[in-house]
Amino acid sequence: MxxxxxxxxxxxxxxxxxxxxxxxxxxxxxxxxxxxxxxxxxxxxxxxxxxxxxxxxxxxxxxxxxxxxxxxxxxxxxxxxxxxxxxxxxxxxxxxxxxxxxxxxxxxxxxxxxxxxxxxxxxxxxxxxxxxxxxxxxxxxxxxxxREQLESRNRELKEHIDLLQRDHQAGRQLQQHLLPRTPYEYPAGIKAAYRLQPSLYLSGDFIDYGLFGERFVAFYLVDVSGHGVSSALVTALIKHSIMHLLRERPLFSQLNTLDSDLTEILEMINSELLATRLDKHASMFVGVLDSRARQLHYAVAGQVPMPALVTSDGARWLSGKGRPLGLFEHGGWEVRHCSLPASWRLVACSDGVLELLTGDLLQREDDLLQLIDRSRGDLDSLCAALKVDTAESFPDDITILTLRQDER
Known part of the structure; x- marks a missing residue:
């Protein structure tokens, strides 16, 4: 010493x-x-x-x-x-x-x-x-x-955060631009509406719907794993891939090809996710409403919770199963059919909605179905019951898609 x-x-x-x-x-x-x-x-x-x-x-x-x-x-x-x-x-x-x-x-x-x-x-x-x-x-x-070094690094960090926030805000505006109008009513009398609340600036959830001819309304809700920019980019990829497929082929134009059109979309998105090697997978609910025959054609890929159908008899979960997209080369997806009454409501939610409830998974699903039943499938009433519009933050992206048709 x-x-x-x-x-x-x-x-x-x-x-x-x-x-x-x-x-x-x-x-x-x-x-x-x-x-x-x-x-x-x-x-x-x-x-x-x-x-x-x-x-x-x-x-x-x-x-x-x-x-x-x-x-x-x-x-x-x-x-x-x-x-x-x-x-x-x-x-x-x-x-x-x-x-x-x-x-x-x-x-x-x-x-x-x-x-x-x-x-x-x-x-x-x-x-x-x-x-x-x-x-x-x-x-x-x-x-x-x-202190000088710390202040300098803090300034650099703040500038970097400001830049990221500007980028995220720009990305959020772009993602919002890609979403369809809500609410929207089609000539067939089918009304569509949704609420999408990201947990961060950008959402890994995405929905879309559109009218094909005068008879068919196609729609989907997709939930990409993870949060933030990478998941949001995958939703943009899915949107782009579906639009590209629609430009190449006249999907949802013939009744006898509706089922194959639905499975083709799932297979195409599954292949796209596997090809990106981003370690991303997605759950999806995709369907077509036949307004003339009053029938729903749909397929699910790892969807939790299942969509709920609300009629005069109450609310019930639709049946169906299928593997998530982006994990397996073949998902075993199947198309199911459901006859619709003169007046009906269809409610599809991303799994983030279950995070707003308490209990185990089965309890949360039961509670959600009761809320859907009490709201009669009305989007605003359901969002109010779940406090979607008043909560300051969410543990996961929240998306609720509703479609309805009233008796004329």
């Missing part, structure tokens, strides 16, 4: 530091202090005038000031005040006699780093004082540098 003089000398380093020494040159302590400073690597300027010392003092040239409390032209406390006014970080050591204890206390209150009592008989007293001062000064410099 280094001795105190060695530590002080090491802290001085290769570059000699300067000390402005303000003591009476005739004082017996002057030579001892000056010699100790020179031995530790300081270039010492000896002055006996406070006015002259303040005139010569510059923070860049003088890293340490030692002043006697008693000077012929200016009190040492006044020298201390002026030095601290010019350079608050410059350490000041005061020299005082035993009779000047009150002034020493005042000097410490004014910011003096330490004091030495005269007469000084042992140079080690000076070594220890300088060691403490230089350690404190070095620590203060390190803390200042750390």
């Amino acid at each position: 280094l001795s105190a003089p060695a530590v002080a000398a090491a802290q001085v380093g290769e570059c000699a530091r300067h000390a402005l020494l303000l003591i009476d040159p005739d004082s017996p302590s002057c030579g001892l202090v000056q010699g100790a400073l020179a031995r530790l690597g300081y270039q010492v300027t000896v002055l006996d005038s406070g006015v002259q010392a303040i005139g010569q003092f510059t923070p860049d040239s003088h890293q340490l000031v030692i002043t006697d409390l008693y000077l012929p032209d200016m009190g040492g406390l006044e020298v201390l005040r002026k030095v601290k006014h010019l350079s608050p970080d410059t350490p000041v050591v005061v020299l005082a006699s035993d009779s000047e204890v009150d002034d020493v206390v005042q000097a410490l209150r004014l910011g003096a780093s330490d004091y030495l009592l005269k007469p000084i008989a042992d140079e080690s007293v000076i070594d220890h004082a300088l060691t403490r001062i230089m350690e404190a000064r070095e620590l203060a410099a390190q803390n200042r540098q750390y």
Whole structure:
């Protein structure tokens, strides 16, 4: 372990530091202090005038000031005040006699780093004082540098966050632009509406619907695994792929091809997700409403909860099963059919809706079905019961799609 003089000398380093020494040159302590400073690597300027010392003092040239409390032209406390006014970080050591204890206390209150009592008989007293001062000064410099670096990094982080927020806002506007109008009524008397609340800026949920000819209304709800940008990009990919397929082939135009059209969409999206190698999968509910025959053709791929059909007899879950998209080459998807009465409501929810309820999965599904039944499949009533429009945040993306047709 280094001795105190060695530590002080090491802290001085290769570059000699300067000390402005303000003591009476005739004082017996002057030579001892000056010699100790020179031995530790300081270039010492000896002055006996406070006015002259303040005139010569510059923070860049003088890293340490030692002043006697008693000077012929200016009190040492006044020298201390002026030095601290010019350079608050410059350490000041005061020299005082035993009779000047009150002034020493005042000097410490004014910011003096330490004091030495005269007469000084042992140079080690000076070594220890300088060691403490230089350690404190070095620590203060390190803390200042750390604060500056931290502030700089905080500014960079804020700029980065602002940029991300702008990008996310732009992405959210684009995703909203890709969604269909809500509510919307088709000439066949079928009304569609939805509510989509992302847990972040962007949503991994997506829905779409459209009229094909004068008879068929096709729709889907897809829930991509994960949250944020990557999941939102996959929803855009799904939208693009379906639109591209529709441009290539006249889907949902013939009654005898409706079932194969639905399975072709599921197979196409499954292939797309596997090909991206993004480790993303999706659940999906896709269907076609035949307004003339009052029949629903639909298929599910890992959909939880299942869609619910609301009639005059109450609400019930639709049947069906199928593997999620993007996990297996073949999902075993099957198309089912459901006859519809003159007046009906269809409610499809993403699994994030279940996160708004409590209990195990079966209990949550039962509670959701009861809420759907009490709301009679009305979107606004169901959202109010689930507090979708009033909650400040959601643990998962929330999407509710409703379709309805009333007896004419």
